[in-house]
Amino acid sequence: MISKLINGIKEKEAPIVVGLDPMLSYIPEAILKKAFDEYGETPEGAAQAVLTFNKGLVDAVCDLVPAVKPQIAMYEQFGIPGLAAFRETVAYCKQNGLVVIGDVKRGDIGSTSAAYATAHLGRITIGSKTYVPFDEDFATVNPYLGSDGVKPFLEVCKSEDRGIFVLVKTSNPSSGEFQDRLVDGRPLYELVAEKVEEWGRECVEGDYTNVGAVVGATYPEMGAALRKLMPRTYILVPGYGAQGGRGKDLKGFFNEDGLGAIVNSSRGIIAAWKKDTYAGKDYQSAARAAVLDMKEDLKEAMG
Amino acid sequence: MISKLINGIKEKEAPIVVGLDPMLSYIPEAILKKAFDEYGETPEGAAQAVLTFNKGLVDAVCDLVPAVKPQIAMYEQFGIPGLAAFRETVAYCKQNGLVVIGDVKRGDIGSTSAAYATAHLGRITIGSKTYVPFDEDFATVNPYLGSDGVKPFLEVCKSEDRGIFVLVKTSNPSSGEFQDRLVDGRPLYELVAEKVEEWGRECVEGDYTNVGAVVGATYPEMGAALRKLMPRTYILVPGYGAQGGRGKDLKGFFNEDGLGAIVNSSRGIIAAWKKDTYAGKDYQSAARAAVLDMKEDLKEAMG
Numbered sequence: 001m002i003s004k005l006i007n008g009i010k011e012k013e014a015p016i017v018v019g020l021d022p023m024l025s026y027i028p029e030a031i032l033k034k035a036f037d038e039y040g041e042t043p044e045g046a047a048q049a050v051l052t053f054n055k056g057l058v059d060a061v062c063d064l065v066p067a068v069k070p071q072i073a074m075y076e077q078f079g080i081p082g083l084a085a086f087r088e089t090v091a092y093c094k095q096n097g098l099v100v101i102g103d104v105k106r107g108d109i110g111s112t113s114a115a116y117a118t119a120h121l122g123r124i125t126i127g128s129k130t131y132v133p134f135d136e137d138f139a140t141v142n143p144y145l146g147s148d149g150v151k152p153f154l155e156v157c158k159s160e161d162r163g164i165f166v167l168v169k170t171s172n173p174s175s176g177e178f179q180d181r182l183v184d185g186r187p188l189y190e191l192v193a194e195k196v197e198e199w200g201r202e203c204v205e206g207d208y209t210n211v212g213a214v215v216g217a218t219y220p221e222m223g224a225a226l227r228k229l230m231p232r233t234y235i236l237v238p239g240y241g242a243q244g245g246r247g248k249d250l251k252g253f254f255n256e257d258g259l260g261a262i263v264n265s266s267r268g269i270i271a272a273w274k275k276d277t278y279a280g281k282d283y284q285s286a287a288r289a290a291v292l293d294m295k296e297d298l299k300e301a302m303g
Numbered sequence: 304m305i306s307k308l309i310n311g312i313k314e315k316e317a318p319i320v321v322g323l324d325p326m327l328s329y330i331p332e333a334i335l336k337k338a339f340d341e342y343g344e345t346p347e348g349a350a351q352a353v354l355t356f357n358k359g360l361v362d363a364v365c366d367l368v369p370a371v372k373p374q375i376a377m378y379e380q381f382g383i384p385g386l387a388a389f390r391e392t393v394a395y396c397k398q399n400g401l402v403v404i405g406d407v408k409r410g411d412i413g414s415t416s417a418a419y420a421t422a423h424l425g426r427i428t429i430g431s432k433t434y435v436p437f438d439e440d441f442a443t444v445n446p447y448l449g450s451d452g453v454k455p456f457l458e459v460c461k462s463e464d465r466g467i468f469v470l471v472k473t474s475n476p477s478s479g480e481f482q483d484r485l486v487d488g489r490p491l492y493e494l495v496a497e498k499v500e501e502w503g504r505e506c507v508e509g510d511y512t513n514v515g516a517v518v519g520a521t522y523p524e525m526g527a528a529l530r531k532l533m534p535r536t537y538i539l540v541p542g543y544g545a546q547g548g549r550g551k552d553l554k555g556f557f558n559e560d561g562l563g564a565i566v567n568s569s570r571g572i573i574a575a576w577k578k579d580t581y582a583g584k585d586y587q588s589a590a591r592a593a594v595l596d597m598k599e600d601l602k603e604a605m606g
Contacts, residue, residue, distance in 0.1 A: 021415070023414070024429070036430060041429045041430030041431055041432045042429060042432070042434070043427070043429065043434055043436070045429065045430075046427075046429045071411075071415055071418075073409070073411055073415045073416070073418035073419045073422065074415070074418050076418065076419065076422040076436070077418040077419070077421040077422045077427050077436060078427060078429075078436065079390065079422070079427075079434065079436035079437060080383060080386055080387050080390060082436075083383055083386055084383050087382065087383060105409070105410060105411055105445075106376070106408070107408060107445060108374075108376055108408055109473065109474070109475035109478075110475065111326070112324070112374055112376045112377070113376070115374075115376035115377050115379065115380040116376045116379065116380070118380040119376065119379040119380040119382070124346070124349075124380050124381060124382075126327070126344045126345060126346065126348065126349045126381075127339060127344030127348075128344055129344045129345070131345070131346055131382065133346070133379070133380060133381065133382035133385075134379075134382060142408075142410060142445050142447055143447065143481065144445055144446065144447040144470060144473075144481060144482070145470070145473050145475060145477070145478060146475065146477035146478055146479070146480035146481055146482070147477040147480060148475040148476060148477040148478070149475070149477075167447060167448070170412060170447075170448050171412070172412035172413065172448060172449065172451040172452070173451060174448070174449035174450040174451040174452075175412075175448060175449055175451070176449070177449035177450060177498070178446065178447060178449055178491065178494065178495065179447070179449070181486040181491065181494065182486060182487075183484040183485060183486060183491075184485075188481065188484065188486075188491065191481065191484065192481065195480070
């Protein structure tokens with residue numbers, strides 16, 4: 001699966017993933033009104049508005065970027081209808097040729113982690129039949145429980161050609177509380193990074209593996225150090241734009257071949273129409289313009 | 304909310320939570336057949352079987368135990384119908400007077416963690432209306448992202464009188480890979496434990512707080528040390544029974560008042576009918592007998 005992502009990045013010359021993290025406040029009034037008129041001010045109505053909004057975004061940017069990253073929490077908060085919209089979003093993105101990274105940050109142990117892996121990347125057997133629950137291409141995974149929590153995902157990655165991105169160093173201000181603590185003189189996130197490389201050895205695809213790492217754009221020096229520590233690991237970089245990361249800071253996340261990292265922007269693209277920079281544009285044109293600007297920003301930084 | 308849980312524990316003299324982690328293989332053939340006859344061998348059929356099974360378990364044990372802990376992964380693997388069964392299970396347990404601990408192990412940052420807190424413990428506003436997505440009483444939370452990930456849950460705990468249990472030292476064999484690593488000579492899980500006590504200060508209820516900790520039964524010495532380090536923190540103890548923990552090992556998890564811990568058993572109760580010990584009993588009678596045996600085992604250990 002990582003090869004498919006890399007091919008998309010090369011083809012579109014854009015190491016960019018669009019975060020589909022819709023808040024109702026990001027959705028244009030006309031879309032909300034139509035959904036509420038049809039379904040009422042209900043979870044069904046909200047889910048319908050989210051799905052319509054997402055489809056419009058996908059239509060607007062799917063020729064420019066290789067991947068999207070729907071954040072499941074933003075759907076889960078609308079309960080069952082929200083999760084149905086998540087599933088339909090995944091399907092629509094895949095129909096439009098996009099690689100889908102489910103930002104689910106799941107992680108548990110043994111048979112429970114296996115159930116999460118099945119839910120997001122695998123197939124479930126019911127009697128004599130099999131079904132595909134949510135069908136993402138990649139899922140994000142929390143490493144706090146150790147290998148027991150990650151290995152069931154690796155099994156599914158191997159059998160279904162899928163991938164994961166393991167949280168290593170997250171983009172938020174308090175990520176250092178535990179992740180930066182020194183163990184034998186080295187930060188914990190480096191220990192996690194070494195495990196990520198180790199887990200990846202089971203899932204090699206060309207120069208990279210199907211076990212990636214999440215490292216926040218907000219910590220560029222750590223990103224550069226982690227790049228060296230995990231030579232075969234693709235890095236998913238959140239925190240660009242709204243959280244403060246800038247293209248020029250991201251050089252260290254990439255390998256010399258210009259590969260090795262994919263940068264996420266959510267609000268900066270999907271809510272671009274609300275920013276002064278893109279005033280007067282509809283949400284689709286604004287999202288497209290924001291992607292093109294981000295592409296330029298990253299190119300300059302990597303050049 | 305912790306007071307409600309404690310009152311239930313005292314009233315039923317059972318520091319026991321029943322893990323509702325159904326696998327299809329735990330469900331008696333007659334229930335499966337009826338569901339598949341009605342809905343086919345589909346996710347809807349599986350979800351219906353799970354829900355029927357759960358309701359039978361709740362009917363069988365709700366007078367004996369104060370709480371249940373549905374593990375959402377086991378429902379999520381059946382996709383949308385599975386999650387609908389999770390929601391209905393939560394509702395049915397609450398109707399029967401049980402405190403519901405949603406074992407969701409969620410954790411993210413900022414607005415995303417807030418969305419998870421809304422989904423599981425809070426209310427969502429849609430236009431002029433509000434809805435309750437999944438409506439658990441407690442949720443389990445992963446601490447790897449630090450305070451940014453936990454604080455949005457605290458806000459909802461305060462406004463809605465709910466609680467969380469933060470993963471501190473999990474019951475699985477490889478939990479030590481990261482959790483046991485020494486930071487300034489002390490294991491990482493102790494640093495997390497100190498944060499749990501700190502977060503709990505915002506949510507005090509009597510002698511305890513609405514911020515609990517998960518500490519595995521499989522690590523009794525660490526449990527005893529953590530008990531002292533977190534005097535006001537309720538401990539949720541997984542790993543009893545099937546994972547190897549035994550009543551006599553659990554004394555250290557409790558305070559001298561006999562409170563401070565609640566022990567989870569999943570397979571040992573819900574799949575008791577498949578064990579030789581309870582041969583000849585139907586699944587409800589076997590579950591009831593397993594709860595009574597567990598109660599005795601814990602009493603002996605605490606006595």
